[in-house]
Amino acid sequence: MVRALLAGSKTQTRRVLRAKAGMTIADATVDAGPACGGIGRRLELPVDKLKFPYAVGDRLYVREAWKTSSQHDSFAPRDLLGTAPVYFTADDRLWPVAKYRQAMHMPRWASRLTLIVTQVLVQRLQEISEADAIAEGCRPIGSEFLIPGQYFYSDASKSRTALSATSAYESLWNGLNEPRGFGWDTNPWVVAVSFTVEHCNIDESSIPKSQETEKAPKAHAGPSVAHITRSIT
Incomplete structure (x- = not known):
């Protein structure tokens, strides 16, 4: 992830969308679009029952090895x-x-990279487009697409590339999330976060401190007007 951010080839990230304790996410019944700033998805739960990790305007400082x-x-x-x-x-x-x-x-x-969240969408994992997958860091290499991270693996049996960006992202996603029960084939609801990258420490960011709240809540109920700071790894 860090190498892709430094190279300017990653401007999106996806996280599994979770419901609050005792709730289950499923299709249908409640239109969460207006409450989510125009997301326009239909979920079984009202938006205030969902856990949104990020909101438009959030500033995230990147942690790396x-x-x-x-x-x-x-x-x-x-x-x-x-x-x-x-x-x-x-x-x-x-x-x-x-x-x-x-x-x-x-x-x-110690962080040297700051992400500014520009868009937060709710979608099924497999709704990711080729353009989105490239924005996730699955950049083209010749006629194929890089599977982020696997280029540096020492295991020669692992594929470094895939025939499409979405296939490359599928491999990336499964490597991170399949062991947790959220593999590609389960097609979970996800939060798709778009951002810009500033090559500076968060306290040197161009976003005025007067526009943020320093203490980040555990989760958002959709995009908010308050800008927060937190870390991302």
């Missing part, structure tokens, strides 16, 4: 100062030997 200098190896991320050097493993450089740190542990100050 990283290192700092070896003299900081004994420090937990929360104890590191904002002046500590940061090395990003996605850059594929010969960084100094130091402790590898997972993306989930990257502090806000």
Whole structure:
């Protein structure tokens, strides 16, 4: 994901749409479109019973695998100062030997990419178009399309490309979500999020801080007028 963001080849992401506790999502009966800013989908649940992870205007700081200098190896991320050097493993450089740190542990100050959410749609997973799949990072390579992430796999038995962008995305999706019970064939409801990418820390973003609320709620009931900040991995 990070390499695609850096290359400018990823401007969409999809997350499984979830209902609040005790609810089930299914087709029909309730038109959630107007309440969702014109999404125009028909769901069994009213929109206020759904969990929307993002809304238009949200600012997301990207967490990625990283290192700092070896003299900081004994420090937990929360104890590191904002002046500590940061090395990003996605850059594929010969960084100094130091402790590898997972993306989930990257502090806000260390992030170098900021996403600005521009559109939030609800759809079935398999409604993704070729253009959408390319926007998900499944870029063309010759006459085929890259399966993001698999280009760097050491397992030669894994395909690196597919004949279409949607087929490439199907492989990507299954690798991430099939073990959780949301494989491509289950065709789950998803939230399709479009965004722009700013190559800067979230606190250096062009969006004025006066237009955001610093504390992010756990979920949205559709697009809101408040802009929030949170992380994405």
